[in-house]
Each structure stands twice: as structure tokens, then as C-alpha cells.
Amino acid sequence: MGHKGQRIPMLALADAAEIHLSIDGADEVDPDLNLVKGRGGSLLREKMIEGAGARFVVIVDESKLVPRLGCTGAVPVEVVPFGSVYTLGLIRKVFDKLPGFHARLRTVKSKAGDHQEDLFLTDNGNYIVEMFFDDGIHGNLRDISDSLLRITGVVEHGMFLGMATKVIVAKKDGTVAVLSRK
Numbered sequence: 001m002g003h004k005g006q007r008i009p010m011l012a013l014a015d016a017a018e019i020h021l022s023i024d025g026a027d028e029v030d031p032d033l034n035l036v037k038g039r040g041g042s043l044l045r046e047k048m049i050e051g052a053g054a055r056f057v058v059i060v061d062e063s064k065l066v067p068r069l070g071c072t073g074a075v076p077v078e079v080v081p082f083g084s085v086y087t088l089g090l091i092r093k094v095f096d097k098l099p100g101f102h103a104r105l106r107t108v109k110s111k112a113g114d115h116q117e118d119l120f121l122t123d124n125g126n127y128i129v130e131m132f133f134d135d136g137i138h139g140n141l142r143d144i145s146d147s148l149l150r151i152t153g154v155v156e157h158g159m160f161l162g163m164a165t166k167v168i169v170a171k172k173d174g175t176v177a178v179l180s181r182k
């Protein structure tokens with residue numbers, strides 16, 4: 001099977017003997033090329049595929065470059081629906097001394113209308129907790145990642161740490177910069 005006639009084979013992850021290169025966008029890129037991804041809700045599958053590849057190249061415009069992750073919007077965390085409000089409480093505890101932090105379950109406008117909201121469902125049938133930081137995430141990202149992943153109801157989070165090999169940045173002046181991980 002091809003992709004829109006471009007002769008790009010579509011394979012299941014298990015059928016790809018090797019993934020040489022993954023290419024994707026990102027919501028935020030910090031100076032160490034750590035990323036926030038998943039504001040579209042697909043962070044788990046993206047992290048599985050991009051983590052399986054030998055090289056991961058990110059293409060963004062310069063509005064995505066940030067001094068710290070979490071500066072421009074939500075940092076998503078995928079959680080299982082069972083006990084999700086309890087899991088939300090445990091996620092809040094990870095940041096409970098951080099002023100300006102808040103977290104909530106992502107909702108979308110209900111198809112039923114009447115200004116109702118439904119919980120957003122990921123492509124794996126899970127929910128998304130959105131974490132917001134007044135001034136981005138200060139502190140050790142690896143430690144924060146470990147604390148989140150130790151919570152049993154958490155499936156994965158949208159911080160992609162040390163995964164991007166290169167970031168290609170399209171600038172407003174029409175030039176392109178290529179950033180490499182140090």
C-alpha cells in the first residue's frame with residue numbers, strides 16, 4: 001500500500017525491520033532539543049515510533065523555540081480512563097509546591113451540542129491530562145519525567161527528552177537553521 005500515490009509503504013511498527021529516520025513536528029523545542037509533543041493528542045504512538053528510529057528529525061518554525069518546556073501551553077500526559085480523576089490528583093502532587101501550576105483533563109466540544117463538553121479520547125482510547133506552568137518547567141526534566149511515569153495510571157507524557165537528533169527551524173526571514181543535539 002502506498003501513501004497518496006507517493007510509493008511510501010505503510011507498515012505496522014512490528015513489520016518494519018528497521019526505522020532509519022523519523023520526521024515530525026513539535027509543539028515546543030528547548031535549547032537542549034527536548035520537545036513538547038502531543039498537543040494534538042497522539043503523543044504515545046509518536047513516542048513509540050520516534051523512539052524506535054535511529055534518527056529523529058524535527059521540523060518547526062521559530063515560534064516553537066522556547067527557553068524552557070511548558071512555556072507556551074499545555075504539556076500533555078496520557079492517562080488510562082480508569083481512576084483518571086485520582087491519577088490527575090497524583091500528577092498535581094508532583095508539582096504541588098510550584099506556584100502557577102495547574103492541571104486538568106482535556107475536554108472537547110460535545111457532538112451532542114448544547115455547550116456540553118466531552119473528555120478528549122486519544123487514539124488509544126485514553127484521556128489526556130493537560131499540565132500548565134506559568135513560566136515553563138523549572139527543574140530536572142528527567143526527574144520530573146520519572147516521577148510522572150511512576151504513577152500507575154499514567155501511560156506516557158509529552159516531554160520527548162533527548163530524542164531529537166536534529167531540529168530544522170524555518171525562520172521568519174526565510175532562512176533555515178539546522179540545530180544538532182550537543
Ligand SMILES: O=C(CO)[C@H](O)[C@H](O)COP(=O)(O)O
Binds near residue numbers: 026043
Ligand atoms: O506534536 C505534534 C502532535 O503531537 C505536532 O507535531 C505538533 O502539534 C506540531 O503541529 P503544527 O506543526 O501543526 O504546529
